[in-house]
Amino acid sequence: MQLSKKQNEYIVNATHRWNIKSGAVRSGKSYVDTAFVVPFRIRERTGKPGLNVILGVSKESIERNVLQPMREIYTEELIGQINNRNMAMVCGEEVYCLGAEKVSQVAKIQGASIKYCYGDEIAKWNKEVFQMLKSRLDKPYSCFDGACNPEHPTHWLKEFLDNDELDIYLQRYTIFDNPFLPQEFVEQLCKEYEGTIYYDRLILGLWKRAEGAIYKRFADNPEKFRCEVLEGPADNPEHKQFRKNDIVSIEIGLDFGGNQSGHSFVARGYTDDYRDVIGIMSKRVMAKDQEKDIDSNMLDQLFCDFVQEVIDKYGVIVKHGDYVEYCNVGSVYYDNAETVLGNSIRNAVEKRFPWIIVRKAKKASIIDRIRCTVRLMGAGRFWITEDCKSLQTALSDAVWNKDVKDKDERLDDGSTDIDSLDAFEYTIERDMRDLIEEVEDV
Numbered sequence: 231m232q233l234s235k236k237q238n239e240y241i242v243n244a245t246h247r248w249n250i251k252s253g254a255v256r257s258g259k260s261y262v263d264t265a266f267v268v269p270f271r272i273r274e275r276t277g278k279p280g281l282n283v284i285l286g287v288s289k290e291s292i293e294r295n296v297l298q299p300m301r302e303i304y305t306e307e308l309i310g311q312i313n314n315r316n317m318a319m320v321c322g323e324e325v326y327c328l329g330a331e332k333v334s335q336v337a338k339i340q341g342a343s344i345k346y347c348y349g350d351e352i353a354k355w356n357k358e359v360f361q362m363l364k365s366r367l368d369k370p371y372s373c374f375d376g377a378c379n380p381e382h383p384t385h386w387l388k389e390f391l392d393n394d395e396l397d398i399y400l401q402r403y404t405i406f407d408n409p410f411l412p413q414e415f416v417e418q419l420c421k422e423y424e425g426t427i428y429y430d431r432l433i434l435g436l437w438k439r440a441e442g443a444i445y446k447r448f449a450d451n452p453e454k455f456r457c458e459v460l461e462g463p464a465d466n467p468e469h470k471q472f473r474k475n476d477i478v479s480i481e482i483g484l485d486f487g488g489n490q491s492g493h494s495f496v497a498r499g500y501t502d503d504y505r506d507v508i509g510i511m512s513k514r515v516m517a518k519d520q521e522k523d524i525d526s527n528m529l530d531q532l533f534c535d536f537v538q539e540v541i542d543k544y545g546v547i548v549k550h551g552d553y554v555e556y557c558n559v560g561s562v563y564y565d566n567a568e569t570v571l572g573n574s575i576r577n578a579v580e581k582r583f584p585w586i587i588v589r590k591a592k593k594a595s596i597i598d599r600i601r602c603t604v605r606l607m608g609a610g611r612f613w614i615t616e617d618c619k620s621l622q623t624a625l626s627d628a629v630w631n632k633d634v635k636d637k638d639e640r641l642d643d644g645s646t647d648i649d650s651l652d653a654f655e656y657t658i659e660r661d662m663r664d665l666i667e668e669v670e671d672v
Contacts, residue, residue, distance in 0.1 A: 236407040237262035244375065246399040247367065250352070250391065251377045253403025253435030256411060256419070259377040263348065264299040267375050269308075271346045272321050280345030280369050281326060285336070287354045288329040289316065295350050297327070330355035336362065343368050349376030357386045380437040384636045388437050404435045422608030427630075427638075428601060440630040440638040444600060447607050449626040457508060457613035459499075459544055470613055472508065474546055476501050477558060480510060482537060483591070483656035484564040485649040486571050492516040493524065494649035495533060496621055497540045497559075498657040504664050507606050509614035510544050511536075512621035514650055526571055530578035537562070537583060543617070554585050563656040566590035591656040597638055599655040602662045624650035 286292035310319035423429040430438040457470040477499040497510040576588040606612040624647035
């Protein structure tokens with residue numbers, strides 16, 4: 231196997247109790263682990279007391295980021311599947327594979343002695359899991375290898391890595407440390423993250439604070455992202471153009487507000503193969519602007535009218551009499567925190583538009599949702615129509631919360647329209663890995 235200078239440097243120097251690689255995405259951090267380090271460490275400790283453990287954000291991410299890449303090198307004979315006891319056979323040894331987002335997920339090893347642990351996406355772990363792990367590496371030969379992308383500079387993991395009194399080997403990576411990446415790919419990735427906090431972290435590998443506008447590229451020039459959706463092409467177009475038939479699917483997100491905020495509706499379209507993401511139409515209904523309180527019946531009516539407007543202006547529909555054989559407006563995703571309102575919306579939509587499926591939003595990580603949108607903008611794949619004024623305002627005004635010291639958090643104090651951002655993100659969160667492969671990559 232061919233390794234970079236940086237990867238070989240890690241193999242030579244990773245002789246400490248804690249051996250951690252921090253830095254850019256696609257920089258080769260994880261490859262050296264799956265190709266060499268993890269199998270070597272496990273075989274080296276064969277027959278010695280203690281457990282082998284692989285910790286990641288979830289069992290699914292361990293399978294995707296660790297086991298499957300190892301399987302491609304060493305075959306299924308040596309790298310097994312995770313069984314119902316949360317174990318996988320790796321190089322003839324039993325290895326616990328556990329999620330580290332919650333303390334409860336690692337209860338099986340809380341009192342155990344660990345001889346070797348590999349950590350994937352460490353910065354996304356629950357801090358208490360990491361604290362527990364420190365006391366479990368209690369053998370003279372116990373050691374830890376792991377990788378992470380940089381986060382906030384006051385993150386608990388950064389404090390650990392900066393402790394000179396601990397036996398830590400820390401290796402830092404930039405994306406330019408991977409000589410095997412195509413130059414075109416590197417240039418495109420740099421372009422997509424340019425001008426954002428993610429360039430510093432995921433390209434340069436720096437632990438930097440998130441400050442200022444979240445979608446700075448958009449806020450600086452919203453007109454650059456403007457598009458038109460027409461029946462057919464127009465002469466001398468001022469903006470990017472799409473034909474109605476280019477939009478293969480339209481989904482609608484709904485975020486419920488309270489008495490002091492607004493209910494937000496956002497319709498999003500995709501072109502074929504998730505190539506373009508288009509804000510089709512948006513609307514924010516403020517309680518204070520209504521003559522009477524917005525009860526569930528009124529909200530049902532307002533939302534169904536919005537759906538009808540989307541269909542009338544942007545939908546592609548095929549009917550046989552009153553029966554809808556096909557419509558590209560196919561799904562609604564609503565805020566799952568409001569069960570009663572959600573059920574009412576579902577009943578109203580399915581009664582008026584029986585072909586539309588109404589689902590609860592997945593509520594994926596807000597940071598992952600933000601990162602996906604930032605990359606779409608940077609790649610020239612994000613567009614909005616003139617009917618997306620509330621979404622345009624929300625994207626332009628969105629800022630990081632400067633008062634939170636130890637993590638990235640979107641400001642949500644009522645001064646900006648978070649509801650419209652949530653509504654839009656509900657329509658893309660299930661597709662993020664198809665839209666942007668590296669959303670969770672380390």
